[in-house]
Amino acid sequence: MSIRWRLTAWYSSILAIVLVIFGLVTYGLVYYYTYNEVKSQLMTQAPQINKQLRLIIKGGLFEVPNLDLGLEQGRGIDDSQLYVQIYNYTSGVTKTTQNMKDLNITFPVPSTAAGAVQNEGIRRVNVNGDSFMIIQQPIKSEELGLVVGLLQVGQFTGSQDRLMNRLQNVLVYGSLFALLAAATSGLFLARKSMKPLVKVIEGANQIQSSNDLSVRIEYDGPPDEIGQLIGTVNNMLGRTEVFYKELEDAYGAQRRFVADASHELRTPLTTIRGNVDFLLKMWTTEPGERPNMDEEMIRELSMEALNDMADEGKRMSRLVSDMLSLARADTGKTFDKTPVALEPLVSEVARRAQFLERTAEWNVGDFSLLNGIYMDGSKDYLQQMLFIFIDNAFKYTPEGTVRFDAIVYQGQVGLRISDTGIGMDKSEVPFIFDRFYRADESRGVTEGIGLGLSIAKWIIDEHHGSVEVVTRQGEGTTFVIWLPVSFSAPLE
Template sequence: MPIRLKLTLWYSGILAFVLIILSGSVYAFLYHNTYNEMKGKLQKQGQNLGQQIVQNSVFDPGRLQLDRSSYLQDEYYIQIYNYRTDDGQRSAGLVQRNLLFPYEKDAGKVTEARFVKTSVSGNPFYIYEVPIQATSTQQTVGLLQVGLFVGAQENLLQQLRTILVFSSIMGLLLAFSVGLIMARQALRPIEIVIQAAEQIDKGSDLRMRIAWDGPSDELGRLTDTLNGMLGRMERAYNELDEAYDAQRRFVSDASHELRTPLTTIRGNIDLLEKMWTPALEAEAGRSEPVSEQEALRQEMSRESMRDIGDEARRMSRLVNDLLALARADAGFVMEKKPIELLPLLDDVVRRAALLPRTAQWRPGDLSALEGIGVHGNADYLRQLMFIFIENAFKYTPEGFVRLEATLSGGQAGILIRDTGLGMSPEQIPHIFERFYRADESRGVTSGTGLGLSIAKWIIDEHGGSVEVHTSPGAGTTFTVWLPVAFSVPAI
């Protein structure tokens, strides 16, 4: 729920409470003021008439009567009920209108004077009832009822209720509408701040600032604070970006610089191996026995050259990987052209059979990609396939590795399956991170942890995606999806 609506509802709720209290107070004041005035008049009249009845009935206890002039009063409506004779008398107003006040027929229940508000044939009356008691026995022998017609007062109170309810509702609706408009106007600067912040977030341009030309109130101070924070973030980001650029240049330059000496080292080692191998074979073919010390020296020389050669090749792979990632970080754009996938994969299958491995190489069905082509770089796509295949051989000490293909919804799928070590679900989100290697494989297999990072970069550059299905001890399946650019109809 928006803040402006919450504020408006709070204001409206408070106003509604105030209006209810105020309206109720006004109505209660007028109601009690009106009826208190009538109470005084009725009580005074009732006491006078009660004394008159007692005086007129002294010599005739069986009758309860008033002076005739009392019955002719226009303002008051008088009724007397005699419990002894079970009859009553009414004033002229009641007789003319043919009205009869309701009364308590059980004399034992009428013990004290009281006020009663009632309606007789749709006419509202306010009645003061006075019990008439015999002077000798103090028993209730009759009931005097003096009433006033309160139709005008009730109409006035009804109109007052209508006016108060209607005005309260209209005032509440008006206050809600005005409050909503005012809250919107008051919070509009916050909307401006939010929109500017969203533009900065979406555009990733920290040079933008939030424009504010209003007063230096809380929102003005908030805008100044945000602009200051953006300035500090821009400086920090620029410093980090410069440091990152320097790091990328260093990695790229170091990779370039290291390739030359490593190439020289590998060339010299290969030359030494070629020179030593015939010499050692010739030495072995001589009839003269070789001393144990000489044999040990020759064996150590061969092992040293093999170790140097292996480490040089490993360093070359690492440098090449770092150079590839440095190019990726620098925004290197591959040269792409239309490529048919099936001939490329056939070449990969042929070369993969020559890789060192302990698992079996079982190429699967690739016919689904016959005539299917993508827009890409053939060299990088081969590198992509060999990264996954070499990884599969590396982590599959026994079993097999299979390469398959499928086609689905305009996407060419290349599956690399193995029956190797597998991975846990917690490791999958990290396998494409640089230098990440699963804990179970550290120390068991060699590698730098850069291959899958390069593979992910190649996939992204080709607009593709990759899926991973794995479980510990059950092997892993990588599915590389590449968008189909064209298809050649079969002849």
């Protein structure tokens, strides 16, 4: 059973219970007040009538000379107010008022005087299809000390009965109609209320069938619980879409990483294998089969092959080391940080950088402004990051100047490496920190595999820093690495 049918059933059941309780209470109250009025009138009239009776005892027999009690008479049974009947247990004679004689009716009486005593009080009787409420009072003779008769005073309750029957019909059929109308309107409202949830199901099915996470559920209703639910579902779909796109981008980057790594590893391996094959062929050939090669030439060619193999081995080592660093970054691993004095660190880097392979002039600024400035970080990784930027500047500055200096601004230190090299187009700046990315003009011209800046960016991020790039093609590039610092000396 669907939710809307269950909601309709629950609503209708609760309404049915409420209507039944309401009907019973209403019927009971009307019944009580309607018949209680008749009962009160009978209980008031019966003692007065009893006082008007003149008891006559002759020979042990009880006689009632007349019943002319001055009662209000009417033409029909509905018009007459009271009906009085006296039964004489000593003679078996029944006397009634004129209105009962006109209607030719008598009230049923107990067969014995003891029965009259037992049935004393108010009771309902039906006479010839007409209903009456009567009060019965035994007539006692103080002279004989016995119950000699029975006084019955009644009132016709047909109009009250008809009123109660009409009320019963109204309550029953009205409740059924109200229940049917409520069930119909409840089902309509339940369907209307559940319509947004149907849209949620349709949207989910559409996503499942088409894998389209851009689908959103349209809702123009009030911000009630269903509106909040749809808003939550749409927000969840939005976050899922973003996560899915990020996951796709990550998978794409991983595939590119594997493809580029395979390409970079294949080149040195091909070189090494070719040189090994060349050496094997050269040294396994009989001397008579290589008439144009003397021992000096063989030695020279062998050294060239070995040097090529050594260079490619170093290149592979750098590549593997860089890939391990990036793998560590991908797994979320970090490194221990301790207070690092910046002036000795950058001075050592500047001193060692002059021995790197270069053709450009090396220019170092004044680092004395860094005296007494510390930061939380890793000395080894900070040096590696600086060497990456400096080595990069040397590679792309075949002639000109590479300068290394520092600035302090608003609680941060900026380590600046600038060159007058080939520069790059501004459109390439957003991609230079991507793995294996190299500018088109430098690819195949300048040595490198395109992982250095990715590693440097990871080290900067781990130190909660940032990097600023200013470049112009043909004029050079400037990198400013901003790092947060602490001016207080570390505790020993």
